[in-house]
Amino acid sequence: MVHIQSIRKRVSIVFSSYLPMVPFLMFALFPFYYMVITALKKDQELYNLKAAPFWISEGLTGSHYSYLITETPYLTWFTNTVIVAVLTTLISVIIGIMAAHSLARLKFRGVDTFAVAIFITYLVPPTLLFLPLSQVVNKLGLSDSIWSLVVTYPTFLVPFSTWLLLGYFKTIPKEIEECAMIDGCSRFQTLIRIVLPAAVPGIICALLFAFTISWNEFLYSLSFISPTENKTLTVGVVAELIRGDVYYWGSLMAGAVLGSLPIVIIYVFFMDYFVSGLTAGAIK
Amino acid sequence: MADVTVKSLVKRFENVVAVNNIDLKIDDKEFIVLVGPSGCGKTTTLRVIAGLEEPNSGEIYIGDRLVNDVPPKDRNIAMVFQNYALYPHMKVYNNMAFGLKMRKMPKNEIDRRVRWGAAILGIEDLLHRKPRQLSGGQRQRVALGRAIVREPQVFLLDEPLSNLDAQLRVQMRTELKKLHSRLEATMIYVTHDQVEAMSMGDRIVVMKDGLIQQIGSPLEVYNEPVNRFVAGFIGSPSMNFVTGVVQERGSHTVVDLDTFSLKMPERSQEVGRAHLGKEITVGIRPEHIYVGENSFQGTSKSQPIEALVEVYEAMGSVVVLELSVQGNNFVAQVDPNTPARSRKSIKMYFDEDRLHLFDLRTGKVLQ
Numbered sequence: 001m002v003h004i005q006s007i008r009k010r011v012s013i014v015f016s017s018y019l020p021m022v023p024f025l026m027f028a029l030f031p032f033y034y035m036v037i038t039a040l041k042k043d044q045e046l047y048n049l050k051a052a053p054f055w056i057s058e059g060l061t062g063s064h065y066s067y068l069i070t071e072t073p074y075l076t077w078f079t080n081t082v083i084v085a086v087l088t089t090l091i092s093v094i095i096g097i098m099a100a101h102s103l104a105r106l107k108f109r110g111v112d113t114f115a116v117a118i119f120i121t122y123l124v125p126p127t128l129l130f131l132p133l134s135q136v137v138n139k140l141g142l143s144d145s146i147w148s149l150v151v152t153y154p155t156f157l158v159p160f161s162t163w164l165l166l167g168y169f170k171t172i173p174k175e176i177e178e179c180a181m182i183d184g185c186s187r188f189q190t191l192i193r194i195v196l197p198a199a200v201p202g203i204i205c206a207l208l209f210a211f212t213i214s215w216n217e218f219l220y221s222l223s224f225i226s227p228t229e230n231k232t233l234t235v236g237v238v239a240e241l242i243r244g245d246v247y248y249w250g251s252l253m254a255g256a257v258l259g260s261l262p263i264v265i266i267y268v269f270f271m272d273y274f275v276s277g278l279t280a281g282a283i284k
Numbered sequence: 285m286a287d288v289t290v291k292s293l294v295k296r297f298e299n300v301v302a303v304n305n306i307d308l309k310i311d312d313k314e315f316i317v318l319v320g321p322s323g324c325g326k327t328t329t330l331r332v333i334a335g336l337e338e339p340n341s342g343e344i345y346i347g348d349r350l351v352n353d354v355p356p357k358d359r360n361i362a363m364v365f366q367n368y369a370l371y372p373h374m375k376v377y378n379n380m381a382f383g384l385k386m387r388k389m390p391k392n393e394i395d396r397r398v399r400w401g402a403a404i405l406g407i408e409d410l411l412h413r414k415p416r417q418l419s420g421g422q423r424q425r426v427a428l429g430r431a432i433v434r435e436p437q438v439f440l441l442d443e444p445l446s447n448l449d450a451q452l453r454v455q456m457r458t459e460l461k462k463l464h465s466r467l468e469a470t471m472i473y474v475t476h477d478q479v480e481a482m483s484m485g486d487r488i489v490v491m492k493d494g495l496i497q498q499i500g501s502p503l504e505v506y507n508e509p510v511n512r513f514v515a516g517f518i519g520s521p522s523m524n525f526v527t528g529v530v531q532e533r534g535s536h537t538v539v540d541l542d543t544f545s546l547k548m549p550e551r552s553q554e555v556g557r558a559h560l561g562k563e564i565t566v567g568i569r570p571e572h573i574y575v576g577e578n579s580f581q582g583t584s585k586s587q588p589i590e591a592l593v594e595v596y597e598a599m600g601s602v603v604v605l606e607l608s609v610q611g612n613n614f615v616a617q618v619d620p621n622t623p624a625r626s627r628k629s630i631k632m633y634f635d636e637d638r639l640h641l642f643d644l645r646t647g648k649v650l651q
Contacts, residue, residue, distance in 0.1 A: 173367060173369060175365045175366075175367060175369035176369045176370075176371060176372075178334075178336050178356075178363075178365075178369070179363065179365065179369045179371075179430075180371070180382075181336070181355070181356050181357060182334065182335075182336075182356045182357060182361065182362065182363050182383075183357065183382050183383035183386055183430075183434075184357040184383055184386030184387055185357070185386060189386075194371055197373040198371070198372050198373055200373075
């Protein structure tokens, strides 16, 4: 009797929980699936209007990938993107840690207003800011170089990291830091020896989010950098593989697949931290 | 010398005056308890002594040293927090060793002290665990251990037992007292629980609204409260209060309550005469009310007062009764073999020698 009931229970779980997820999964994974098969499709099937677009029927090819890597500066773009993403992430999260700690712990007049003000700067859209920022970049003599991005990405990464870390630091009881100060730490030593180790999940989360945002950024990279070799992935792929009105779909998709891989791998390994980051700061 | 002196301390948080000009002298090796309701300023006072808050005005001395501008780490104090504040990423051993490491003590000295502290508190087996693997009581001991290995001049304890269950709390109270006599250190203890205060303190400082109401030994504060607040706050079940008018009857001053009169204690007769005709507050502790014909064990037996037993609570060693007399309710603490029964009338006797008299308006003891 019990046996049948548990089988029934399992079947009902499949129908009520897992089955409804299938359409959503198909919706979410479809773009990636499409990218992967398009990158492997032979040209004659790709441009054949009569062929079905959802699967491969005429065999696989690696020509798009090899074209991408040998005939375009793809690897240079990849390197540029890695340099920019790593540097901007480190700069922004370090600044964010110091800002968030001060805002969470120091009591001075207007500290709450200041925290809100920092977050509001994050809300100003980059589509407005790229114009004045491109002037700043020119004045600094950084236009057409990836250093223009290293300077401008923190304008949105720092407020974002600060906000995320502020929410996280508030969940760490202040008594721990007070105890450390009685034990002999200065404020800075308290931050390094006590707060950071206790805040590791929040910091990893900030690093991951900042890296992803930086990796995917398009507008500033497009606006500030013209020479092909200096472009980042997102812009390079679009600029070089769309010539006039000709779309090199195979290589475009190959570029997209390779470009998404680092982020996908990071997500897969650090999923728990992402999820905790979404709710960190939600409960004070 | 580890005595602590607080002079004219004022601490404000924006518009709220948390500590309103208090003076306090704590003797070396004393176990003093700051007790009072939430918001009375006791924790703020402790934190100012620790150096975690800056006073708006006033002076703090530890020994002979003025420590107003001395950072917490140089005040030679150790603090135990209500929520223990253990470093979550460190093992128990390192939690206890941290303060000593920061002071660049040699490794073998650190090891000796940590093991000594762990032995005193019975936590030697826990040294390699992390805080999240410990129970509340164990965390409490680690927090204490962290403080004692520092061998500070003064221990500051901020409601350290509040987060423990009732039985553990009682056990830790005794252990703390034993620790105090063993270490011979000055301990400043903050609590809102007057039972803790009474059982642990050499002296008690009763606070309310940022002001010190009374300082004294537990027995002094219990038997001779200086105002209505202290009288009602200390002692459980708390003191009964009722309003009455001072009159002269024959050669005695009495207090006329609604349906009966009580003679003022001998020592208060003179004072009573100075307030004839005035309305005052009379207080009597539950253990000084007796019910039943032959139950009286006090000094000065009042006339019998007919009362109805509203509630009968058997507490084991005593029985607590709520008695009503024409609209006034009294709580009495009586012998377990009392003849009183719920919903039955019985005769009530007050020990008139144990009446407390307070000014109705100011709450101060009648002068």
